[in-house]
Amino acid sequence: MSDVFAEYKNLLTELIAQYSDRVDFLTIRIEQAEETNILLRTHKLETLSESIALGGQGRACYRGGWGFSAFDDLTTLSARIEEAIAAARIIGESQTTLAPVEAIQTVCHVPMTGSNPKEISLADKKSLCDRYSELLLGCDRQITTATVSYSDTSQRIIIATSEGSVIEQSWSDLEMRFSATAKKDEIIQTGRETTGSRQAYEDLTNLEPQVIGAAQRAVTALTLPKIKGGIYTVVIDPILTGLFVHEAFGHLSEADLAYENPDLLEVMSLGRRFGPPELQIFDGAVPLASEENYIHRGSYYYDDEGTPATTTQLIKDGVLVGRLHSRETAGKLGEVPTGNARCLDYHYSPIVRMTNTWIAKGSTPVKDLFRGIDRGVYARNWLGGMTNGEMFTFSAGEAWMIRNGQLAEPIKDVTLSGNVFKTLANIEAVGDDFYWDESGGCGKGGQSGLPVGCGGPSLRIKEVTIGGNSD
Template sequence: MEAQLREAVRGSRADYTEVRWEEVFRSRVQFQRDQLLALEAGEERGGIVRALVRGAWGIAVFTDPAELPAKVREATELARTASAHVQDPVELSPVDPVEARYEGEMVRDFRGVPLEEKRKVAQGYNRAILSYSPKIVATSVRYTDTWRRVIYANSEGTYVEQGIPDVTMMLAAVARKNGDIQQAFESVGWAAGFEAVQNLEESAAVAAKRAVDLLAAKPLPGGHYTVILDPKLAGVFIHEAFGHICEADFLLRNEPLRRVLRIGNRFGVETLNVVDDGYIPGARGNAPYDDEGVPRRKVYLIQKGVLSGLMHSRATARKMGAEPTGNARAVSWEHEPIVRMRNTFIEPGDATFEEMLAGIEHGVYACAAFGGQTEFEQFTFSAAYGYEIVGGKIGPMVRDVVLTGNVFQTLRNIEMIGRDFQVEGSAGGCGKGAQAPLPVTDGAPHVRIRDVTVGGR
C-alpha cells in the first residue's frame, strides 16, 4: 500500500491530506465458568482519509483499498461543504516531515503461538480460579492479542510504518453465597509478546481468594473519609479524573475551562508531579509516532503542584500556542485521531506506607478499580475492594467502596505521596467519545487524600 498512499496524498487537492491504512491481526480466547465462549483469530484491513479544506475537516472511512483515490475526493468534498460553515478555522501546528519504520518488540511473538496454546494457558487460569473454592460459581478469563500494522502518509511528506503489539489477560472470579454475588479480578496488559501472559497462576489465585473474601466483607457506610489509594486506584484516578481534562481538544472551544486549566495554576501540593510519557518499556501507550505522524514525548502535566503542560494534537497545539506532543491517537482505522493519553502516572513521593497510615482514626484503604467515569471536574470510581483503617491500622475488608468528588478539590486534598511506585498494565482500555478501548497504562505510588466522599448504602 505504500505507493498507493504516497500517490493518494500527493494527488489530493485539499489544503492538507492524510491517509492511514491499517492491517490488524488479532486473536481472542474467552472462558466463562466451564464454557469456552470465544476462540478466534482474525484479520482486518481498513483505512481513513482526513482532508482539511479552508479550516474544516472532511473524513472518509473505507475497507476497499481500490476506493482510496475516490475516498480522498470524498473527504475533500465533505471538508469543502463543512468549510462554508466555519468561523474559527482549524490550522495545524508545523512539524518536521519524517520517514520512519518501526516494529514493537516481543520476546515471544504471539503471532507464532498456536491458538491451541493460547487456549491452554487461558484454560489453566480458568481451572485455577474455578477449583479454588466451591463458592466460586463463575469466571471470566479472557486473553487477547493484537498486532496493529499502521501505514501513515500525509501531504507534507511524512511517511510512517509502525507495527504495534498489544497483549492482555483478564482473570475474573465470581463468588456466590445464597443471594449474594461478588466479583474480583486481576489483569495484565502490555505492549509485549506472549511472555507477558504466562506464569500468572498466582494472580488467578489472588482473584479467586478476593472474590470469596468479599462475600464476608461488609459494605462501607457512606460518608467522608481520609482515604489511602493503592497504586492501581491512584493510577486510575490520575488518568480518569485529571488526565482527561488535560487533553487539549477538551479545551479547544471551551474558553471558561481554559481559564481553569491555565498553565501555572496551582493544583496540588509541592510534591505532586503528574506525567504523560510517550514511552515506558513494554507499556501499552507506546509507539514512536502518533496517528498524525508526530513523535512521542514526555509531558509534565503537573510539576511541583503547578499545571505545567497539556496533551496536544497539531490542531490544538496551534490554537493554544503550544507544541504538538504526539498524543493524537486513534483506536482503529474507523476513527480519526483525537487527543489521548499514553502512559500516565503520578511520580513517587517520599512517604512510607506506615507514615501514611499513622494518624488516621477512621479511614479507608481503597484498592484497584472496577471502573470509573469523569465528567469534567466531577469523578466517580468504584474501588474493587478496600479495608477500613482503624486507629492507624488496616482493619477488616470492606466492599462497595465508591469514591466521588471534584477533581480540583481532591487534588488539593492530597496529603501524602508514597515512595513506592507501580506502572499498571491492565487489560482494560481507555474510552473517549466513540473510541474504545485504547491501550494505555497508568501508574502511581500510594496516595493519601483527606475528606473524600465515599458513597454507600
C-alpha cells in the same frame, strides 16, 4: 500480505502529490491488523477467533473543516480520498490552523522483550485460558461463574502526509481479563483482574497469583461488613492512583475538550495550582525514554498524525504546566503538539488521547502514610468507576479500615467519590513506591479499548467521600 506495504508506500506518495493542492492538509493511512479473541464463560467456550483486516483512511482539512473516509477495499483508495476532500471543502469555512511538525521518513517497530503473540498457536492461547478458568472455578465451591478473556492485536500502519512525512510503524498488544462471581444465600460478590502487555506473550503466562486473588476476593467479600458512609482520610494503592490520574485528571488534560469549552479552558489554565509541591504528573508514549516510562500499553514512536511521541509534564510541583495535544488543538491554543492524536484503528479519525499517564513517586515511606489516621480507609485495586466532568466515582477492589494508624478489619463495597480538583488539593502525602498498571483500555468518542498505561505511587488523601451504609 507483507508485499502490500511495499507496493502501497509508493502509491501513497503519488496520491498525496496528486491531491494535496486541493486541500490545506491531506493524510492517508494504510493498516494491516491481525487479531485473536478468546472468551470462556465458566465451562463454555463462547469466542475463539483469529482475523486479519486490511484497510485504510483518508483525512483532509480545508479552511478548518475536516473530511474523513475509511475503507476496507484498497482498490477504492482514490475514490475514498476524493470523498474526504469533498467533505472537507463542504465543511470548511474558516482557517486551517495546525501546529507545525517536521516531515520525516522512517520505519519503526515498538520492540518486544519476549515472544510476539503472532508466534503462538491458537491452541496454546486457548490452553492458557483453560488453565486460568480451572483455577478460578477450583478456588472455592461458592464460585458460581468464572470468565476468562484473551485478546491480542498486531498492527502495522503506513501514514503519508501532504507535508512530506511517510511513516511505517508496528506494534503488538495483549490483554487478559478475569472475573469470578461468588454466591452465598442471597449475597453475590465479584472479583476482577485485568492485565496486558506490549512487551511479551510471556507476560500473560504466569498470572496464577492474580487469577487466584480475583477469586479469593469474591469469596472473602461474601462475609465482610460494609463500611459506614462518610468522610474519611484515605490511603489508596498505586493501582487506584493510576485509575484516578487517568480517569479523573487525564481526560481533563486532553486539549480538544478544553479548546471547545471556554469554561473548562479557564479552569484548566496553565499556571494554576492544583496540588501540593510534591505532586508531579506526566503523560508519555516514548519507548525507552526513562526508567519509569519503558514500554507500556500506550507506547509508540509517532502518533496517528505522524507527530513524534513525547513525554509531557502536566503538573509540576503541584502547578498545571501542560496539556495533551493534536496538531489542531496545539495550533488553536498556540502551544506545541505533544503526539497525542490517536485512533483505535483505521475506521476512526484520530482524536486527542492519553498514552501512559502517571504520578511520579514521592518521598514518604508507605508505612508512614498511615501514621496519625485515627479512623480512615485503605483502598486497593478497582472494580469500576465513572467520571462526569470534574466529578468522579470509583469502586475499590478491596479495602480495610485504618484505626489508630494501623490496618484493621477488612470491609467491602467501598466507593470513593469527589471533585478531582478538591481531591488533588487534599493530597497530604505521596508514597515512595511505584507501580505500572497495564490493565487500561480507554474509551472516548466512540473509540473504546484503546491501550493505555497508568502508573503511580500510594497516596494519602484527606476528606474523601466514601459511600456505604448510612447507619
